[in-house]
Amino acid sequence: MASGETQSAEYQQRRWQHIRKLLERSGPFCHPDFEPSAEILDFIMNSCKVLVVGAGGLGCELLKDLALMGFKKIHIIDMDTIELSNLNRQFLFRKNDIGLSKAKCAVEFVNKRIPGCEAVAHHCAIQDLDEGFYRQFHIVVCGLDSIVARRWLNGMLMSLLQYNDDRSLDQSSVIPLVDGGTEGFKGNARVILPGMSACIECTLDLYPPQKTFPLCTIANTPRLPEHCVEYVKVIQWAKENPWGATTPLDGDDPQHVGWVLEKAQERAIKHGITNVTYRLTQGVLKNIIPAVASTNAAIAAACATEVFKLATSCCTNMNNYMVLNMADGVYTYTFNAERRPDCVACSNTTRVLEIESDATLQTIYDKLCEDQAYLMKSPGITTVINGRNKTLYMSSIKSIEERTRDNLKKKIADLGLFNGADILVADVTTPNTITIKLKFSDNIDVDMSR
Amino acid sequence: MASPSPKSPEQNEKTKQYDRQLRLWGDHGQAALENGHICLINATALGTEVIKSIVLPGVGSVTIVDDNTVSDEDIGSNFFLECSSKGLNRGSEALRFLIELNPAVQGHAVQEPPDQILQENPDFFKSFTVVIATALSEKTIQDLAQHLWDINVPFILCRSVGFLGSFRIQIKEHAVIETHPDNEQVDLRLDVPFQSLADYLNALDIEAVDLKDHGHIPWIVILYKAVQKWQVSNANSWPMSRKEKNEIKDLIQGFIRKDENGIPINEENFEEALRAVNTALVPTFLPVRIQELLYSSSATNLNKESSPFWIMCSALRGFVEAEGKGKLPVRGVLPDMTASTEHFIQLQNIYRSQAAMDAEIVYRKVQQIVAQLHCDSISEADVKLFCRHAHDLYLIKGSNIATEYQLGGSVASYIARYLEEPDVMMVHYILLRAAEMFRSEHCRAPGDWEPEGDISNLKTCVSKLLSDISCSPFPKDDHIHEMCRYGGAEIHSVSAFLGGCVAHEAIKIITKQYKPVNNMFIYDGSSTNTATFTF
Numbered sequence: 005m006a007s008g009e010t011q012s013a014e015y016q017q018r019r020w021q022h023i024r025k026l027l028e029r030s031g032p033f034c035h036p037d038f039e040p041s042a043e044i045l046d047f048i049m050n051s052c053k054v055l056v057v058g059a060g061g062l063g064c065e066l067l068k069d070l071a072l073m074g075f076k077k078i079h080i081i082d083m084d085t086i087e088l089s090n091l092n093r094q095f096l097f098r099k100n101d102i103g104l105s106k107a108k109c110a111v112e113f114v115n116k117r118i119p120g121c122e123a124v125a126h127h128c129a130i131q132d133l134d135e136g137f138y139r140q141f142h143i144v145v146c147g148l149d150s151i152v153a154r155r156w157l158n159g160m161l162m163s164l165l166q167y168n169d170d171r172s173l174d175q176s177s178v179i180p181l182v183d184g185g186t187e188g189f190k191g192n193a194r195v196i197l198p199g200m201s202a203c204i205e206c207t208l209d210l211y212p213p214q215k216t217f218p219l220c221t222i223a224n225t226p227r228l229p230e231h232c233v234e235y236v237k238v239i240q241w242a243k244e245n246p247w248g249a250t251t252p253l254d255g256d257d258p259q260h261v262g263w264v265l266e267k268a269q270e271r272a273i274k275h276g277i278t279n280v281t282y283r284l285t286q287g288v289l290k291n292i293i294p295a296v297a298s299t300n301a302a303i304a305a306a307c308a309t310e311v312f313k314l315a316t317s318c319c320t321n322m323n324n325y326m327v328l329n330m331a332d333g334v335y336t337y338t339f340n341a342e343r344r345p346d347c348v349a350c351s352n353t354t355r356v357l358e359i360e361s362d363a364t365l366q367t368i369y370d371k372l373c374e375d376q377a378y379l380m381k382s383p384g385i386t387t388v389i390n391g392r393n394k395t396l397y398m399s400s401i402k403s404i405e406e407r408t409r410d411n412l413k414k415k416i417a418d419l420g421l422f423n424g425a426d427i428l429v430a431d432v433t434t435p436n437t438i439t440i441k442l443k444f445s446d447n448i449d450v451d452m453s454r
Numbered sequence: 455m456a457s458p459s460p461k462s463p464e465q466n467e468k469t470k471q472y473d474r475q476l477r478l479w480g481d482h483g484q485a486a487l488e489n490g491h492i493c494l495i496n497a498t499a500l501g502t503e504v505i506k507s508i509v510l511p512g513v514g515s516v517t518i519v520d521d522n523t524v525s526d527e528d529i530g531s532n533f534f535l536e537c538s539s540k541g542l543n544r545g546s547e548a549l550r551f552l553i554e555l556n557p558a559v560q561g562h563a564v565q566e567p568p569d570q571i572l573q574e575n576p577d578f579f580k581s582f583t584v585v586i587a588t589a590l591s592e593k594t595i596q597d598l599a600q601h602l603w604d605i606n607v608p609f610i611l612c613r614s615v616g617f618l619g620s621f622r623i624q625i626k627e628h629a630v631i632e633t634h635p636d637n638e639q640v641d642l643r644l645d646v647p648f649q650s651l652a653d654y655l656n657a658l659d660i661e662a663v664d665l666k667d668h669g670h671i672p673w674i675v676i677l678y679k680a681v682q683k684w685q686v687s688n689a690n691s692w693p694m695s696r697k698e699k700n701e702i703k704d705l706i707q708g709f710i711r712k713d714e715n716g717i718p719i720n721e722e723n724f725e726e727a728l729r730a731v732n733t734a735l736v737p738t739f740l741p742v743r744i745q746e747l748l749y750s751s752s753a754t755n756l757n758k759e760s761s762p763f764w765i766m767c768s769a770l771r772g773f774v775e776a777e778g779k780g781k782l783p784v785r786g787v788l789p790d791m792t793a794s795t796e797h798f799i800q801l802q803n804i805y806r807s808q809a810a811m812d813a814e815i816v817y818r819k820v821q822q823i824v825a826q827l828h829c830d831s832i833s834e835a836d837v838k839l840f841c842r843h844a845h846d847l848y849l850i851k852g853s854n855i856a857t858e859y860q861l862g863g864s865v866a867s868y869i870a871r872y873l874e875e876p877d878v879m880m881v882h883y884i885l886l887r888a889a890e891m892f893r894s895e896h897c898r899a900p901g902d903w904e905p906e907g908d909i910s911n912l913k914t915c916v917s918k919l920l921s922d923i924s925c926s927p928f929p930k931d932d933h934i935h936e937m938c939r940y941g942g943a944e945i946h947s948v949s950a951f952l953g954g955c956v957a958h959e960a961i962k963i964i965t966k967q968y969k970p971v972n973n974m975f976i977y978d979g980s981s982t983n984t985a986t987f988t989f
Contacts, residue, residue: 019530022943026616029905031939032932033980065950068533072499072946089473092511095555119537188478189958189968225670227798228790276799282465287477294477297507298961301954308947309617309979319617322982331634333971334955336984 020045023074026318035317044316048074049120052315055141056080057130057157059106061295062147062184064096065304067114070145071121073312079141081126081133082107087256093297130157131435138179139164145182145311147304149293151211152381152433154183155349158196158204159434162349165199171352173199180314184307188294191303194325194341195310198350201324202341205349209376210325210341229280232268233288240267255289264289299330348378349434354426354441361444365396365419366412368442372429380431387427389420396427416442468558475511483965488514488558490964493579495519495568495587495598497548499944500614502534503953504586505552508960515560516552517582520545521567531946569594572601579607584960586610592859592894599624599855608963611855612956615889615899616940617979618882619952622989623959623971624855627752629763630848631840632967641785641845644678645692645737648784650804655679660709665719668711670794672801673727677734680705680727692737699731706731723792738781740774747847748774756823762832766840767847769819773812783812783841813841850972858989865989866923872987873925879976879985881928885937886976888915899942908938936980948979 017024027044054075056066059082070078084106086097096113097106107125115121126133130153138144138160148154158181166177181196183204192210196203221227222234241253246263254260265285272280286292306326313319325341328334348355355377359368365385372383384398396411396419398404411419421427423444428437469476476484490513494501497520505516522528524539524547534551535544546563553561564571564578568590571578579585585607587598595611602609602624609624647655655678660671680702684693693702706727710718747753752760753767760768774780786809788802817837824831840847858865872880892900892908892915900912912934917927928934955975962970974987 015526018526021527022531022945025901025939025941025943026945029901029939029941031936033936069947069950072531072533088467088470091556092472092475095506095510098554117533117536221792225793225795225798227793227795227802275795276803277795283469283473283476286473292474292477295474296478296958297510298954298958301503301507301957302951303954305947305950305954306979306982308950309945309982312945312947319980326982330955330958330968331636332969333986334958334975334984335986336982338982 020074023312027316033319035313035320038317038319040318044318045074048312048315049076051077052143053077053079053141054311054315055138055144056147057144057153058082058147058149059094059110059125060084060090060147060149061093061186061297061300062304062307063106064094064110065301066145066147066184066308067096067110067123069305069308070311071114071118071123073308075311075315076120076122078121078123079126080107080111080123081128081130082110083127083129093295093300095297130160135160135164141179143180143182143311143314145184145307147184147307149185154185155204155433156435157181158183159349159436161196161198162203162205163436165350165352167352173352182307182310182314184303186295186299186303189296189299189329189331191299191328192326193303193306193310193322193328195314195321196324199352202343203347203350206344206347207325207341208379226271226275226277229268229272229277229284230288232271232275232277232280233264233285235271236264236267237289253289255286261286261289299328302328302330344377346377348438348440354439356443357427357440358443358445359416360446361417361423362415364413364415368416368427369397369412372431380429380433382431384430385427386430386437387419387421387425394420398430472512479961479965479967483967484512486965487961488512490583491515491517491581492960493517493519493582493585495585496522496589497532497534497544498528498588498614498949499532499946500612500619500949500953500956501586501588502532502548502552503950504588504612504956504960505548506534506555507954507957509552509555509559511961512556512558513961513964515562516549517562517564518545518549518552519564519566519568519571520548521565531944531949533946568598572597576601576605580605582607583964584608584610586612586956586960588612588614592890595890596856596859599859603854603856609855610956610960612952613886613890614944614949614952615886616937616943616945617948618886618937618940619948619977619979620883620886621952621956621959621971621975622855622858623852623963623973625850625852625963625970625973628850628852628963628966628970629761630850630962630966630969631763631843633843633846633848633969634967635846638787639736639845640734640789641738641782641787642674642734643738643781643784644674644681644734646779646781647678648808650808654801654804665711667794669719669721669723670792670797671723672791672793672797673723673730674734674788674791674801675797676706676709676724676727677702677730680709681735693735694737699735702731702735703728726791740780740782741845744782744844744847747849756827758827758829760827760829762830762836763840765823765827765829765832766816766820766837769816769823769837770841770844772819773816777815778812782844783816784808785842785845786810787842809842810838813838816841848969850970852973853989861919861922868987868989870923870925873920873923877985878981879978879983880987881933882976882978883974883987884916884919885933887919888912888934889937889942891915891918893942899940901938901941903941905935905938905941909934912938945979948977951979952977 028040028042030040056063059080085103086101086106096110101109105127107127111123111125115123161179161181164177166174168174178198184193217234222231226232265282269280310322313321323340326336326338328336346353346355372378372380382399385396387394397408425442426439428439430437492508492513494505497518522544524535524542524544529535534548539547543565549561549563585602606626610621612621658675660679683705684702693699710724713719748767748771752764756768786806788805817834820832820837889900892912900908959970962968971986972988974989976985
């Protein structure tokens with residue numbers, strides 16, 4: 005019995021020999037706080053809790069990478085189920101797993117392959133879990149394909165920040181976020197120390213603008229095969245309702261895609277447009293982003309390395325944003341993304357929105373959607389008047405939308421808003437209500453010569 | 455009234471599974487990948503991470519050469535081994551778990567040391583599309599590299615130590631037709647319009663059309679009309695300078711219609727024309743890189759063994775010198791622009807037809823050459839693809855790793871130049887080489903048992919390398935200390951990063967699409983830096 009334990013301890017020593025060298029020896033490039041010891045391995049194995057967000061292309065890789073870097077207490081969240089088109093890169097899944105939970109399948113595989121790993125799966129949306137859940141982790145690493153979800157998660161970690169009485173940041177409330185993203189042969193990895201370095205909202209301008217087709221082009225002057233598909237999707241489907249009025253277009257239903265393809269081809273032939281194919285049609289319908297195993301492997305590994313550094317201090321972290329392009333050779337560039345001093349998520353200040361005093365609520369709404377600093381999806385706007393909450397506009401609930409729709413046309417002064425008034429904005433891009441202070445631009449001297 | 459029968463039926467199982475990558479390299483790229491046969495030497499964590507990302511997208515087959523038995527350390531860093539693998543052959547065990555990722559991939563394991571294969575059965579390597587090796591000794595690296603160079607099989611040598619890693623691609627010659635550039639230069643020929651384009655452009659009168667049509671004229675036409683007007687007072691020259699281009703912009707502004715109050719109407723196509731002035735007025739020319747390719751000896755001295763690429767280059771040269779009047783075939787791609795469907799499609803067809811005619815001429819020249827050389831025929835589709843990408847053809851002429859290891863004159867001065875800068879990434883290269891030298895002298899990695907004791911010996915290796923390239927010793931020993939700290943450890947995430955990159959490069963080589971690294975890539979995971987050197 006005793007010899008069995010010794011054997012197993014020795015075995016553990018041998019098995020983790022590789023990372024022990026980094027953790028039990030000091031080097032000239034270590035983080036200044038680093039003190040080599042056997043306890044660090046003990047910490048990452050038995051105490052350090054890491055949350056992996058997303059069990060897709062990056063998530064599968066991250067789970068494997070972290071488990072082989074010694075982490076045992078890993079949680080992973082994903083609401084999706086496995087599809088055939090995942091299998092070219094999400095290597096923890098097989099054909100038999102199609103339809104099952106990604107998070108559960110990934111966890112089962114890794115726990116089986118790597119004895120001692122105690123990964124836990126959460127088959128749900130990130131929005132289903134609360135502050136208490138997120139607060140338990142030492143580090144969060146995120147491999148999502150949705151910008152909205154990424155922003156929500158970022159907002160969640162920012163909302164956990166606590167400030168001391170002198171408004172300085174309480175360091176113990178900081179949960180580092182490591183974020184990775186890929187698209188085809190390109191990707192990025194970054195380290196975010198909430199309240200200390202640039203967060204997702206500070207750098208919204210780094211995301212490419214969404215490619216959209218103007219409605220008039222689709223309807224009147226189609227030129228590309230994509231325009232034909234968009235026409236069928238946006239206009240013809242609703243008009244003809246081929247499967248009845250209650251059946252929405254489903255890009256995963258081969259019959260639906262086939263129908264759209266046929267109609268799009270008819271339209272293309274009519275206009276002399278070529279190359280409307282099944283692949284193109286589905287790509288447009290589902291807004292498919294190309295993906296390949298190799299790019300995901302590289303980006304996830306870069307993220308895992310940073311998680312390891314954060315947990316162990318055995319090396320200084322990336323500062324703080326790396327872009328990777330593998331289309332022309334293999335090229336990386338690491339730079340220091342800078343904080344926005346007035347960031348809505350991480351600055352602990354109230355954002356000021358400049359607006360003319362005779363503007364309508366619609367102007368505010370549009371600014372919240374289009375301004376690079378906000379880029380919201382469907383902001384709900386409320387304010388407090390005489391101590392009472394008043395909903396000015398909200399599109400997410402149909403009855404409230406109908407009741408508040410007319411407000412959009414009204415001048416803000418007529419809605420009780422004044423220079424210096426606070427509006428409270430809720431949106432899918434953040435778990436928190438954001439307070440924004442209105443500032444009437446015509447109340448101050450504006451230097452028109454600039 | 456019956457709708458046409460479905461032309462593009464639902465995809466099959468395979469195209470669904472590979473859908474996300476087919477959008478990157480197409481069905482022809484996938485076919486090439488499925489014909490590929492990869493050889494991995496040594497199923498280390500780095501080795502299996504490489505193979506993982508080649509098996510998933512569906513390479514044809516994989517052969518693993520490894521005569522090592524699985525240790526506890528292997529299991530600790532390698533995902534494609536499990537506890538029960540201990541004591542078994544590492545290659546066969548790793549293969550079992552790798553092949554399971556994708557049943558379409560064939561797998562073989564060879565339990566012999568690579569040196570023995572090189573001596574007893576060197577032809578073994580001839581059947582591979584790419585050979586990838588990790589954890590080899592200095593001597594084996596050079597012998598294997600020389601042999602693969604001689605039999606013309608691409609070779610990728612990979613290393614992963616601590617936070618450092620590298621890979622080196624050895625490939626004699628690698629031609630890429632589809633480079634997939636991020637920003638493809640447009641090929642519009644406004645300065646030298648071919649007949650059908652000139653006819654179309656001249657027939658349009660943008661002054662005469664009504665307002666609705668005015669807003670639907672493609673910017674190409676607007677630009678052409680502005681230049682024509684400009685040429686009347688500029689001796690038919692071509693606007694090149696900034697000042698001249700601004701004059702073109704002024705002319706375009708003048709074309710914009712005004713409303714009843716004399717205020718210019720916002721017309722998107724004219725805005726596009728203004729934006730295009732700076733890029734679209736570049737005169738049509740034969741890029742120097744392409745000219746060099748067409749006149750290189752491989753293209754001018756064809757023989758029966760010449761590759762299709764060189765035959766097509768030779769035919770293309772014939773086109774440029776004769777029908778093309780010094781220009782490449784028309785690319786035949788029209789960028790999207792604000793325009794009525796009729797205008798756009800008509801213009802697109804004009805470019806496409808000319809491209810098809812040009813490609814047809816090149817194809818006939820290819821057929822003539824093929825007939826003269828009595829070599830295998832080249833399909834019309836291949837020639838069309840070649841002509842479509844003629845502006846972006848890319849060629850790598852590689853170098854031999856064995857030569858690099860001998861640190862001869864040009865390699866030495868190349869390395870020395872970077873060390874003097876000083877470029878820390880080249881310092882990492884020296885350290886990786888020194889660690890290899892240490893290993894061949896001491897039969898273990900520097901710092902394997904105890905870091906301090908090996909510092910001076912590793913320093914000796916570094917000094918030896920530096921003196922071989924006539925460089926002074928490093929001012930500080932930091933990097934030597936760090937390498938001894940690593941003690942030959944293989945960190946999984948570092949290997950996984952390199953594994954992704956190497957798999958990627960192997961796929962580029964097999965599919966002959968996208969530009970591979972030329973030819974040495976260094977990764978430092980501690981500073982998150984990478985560099986590419988060309989030995």
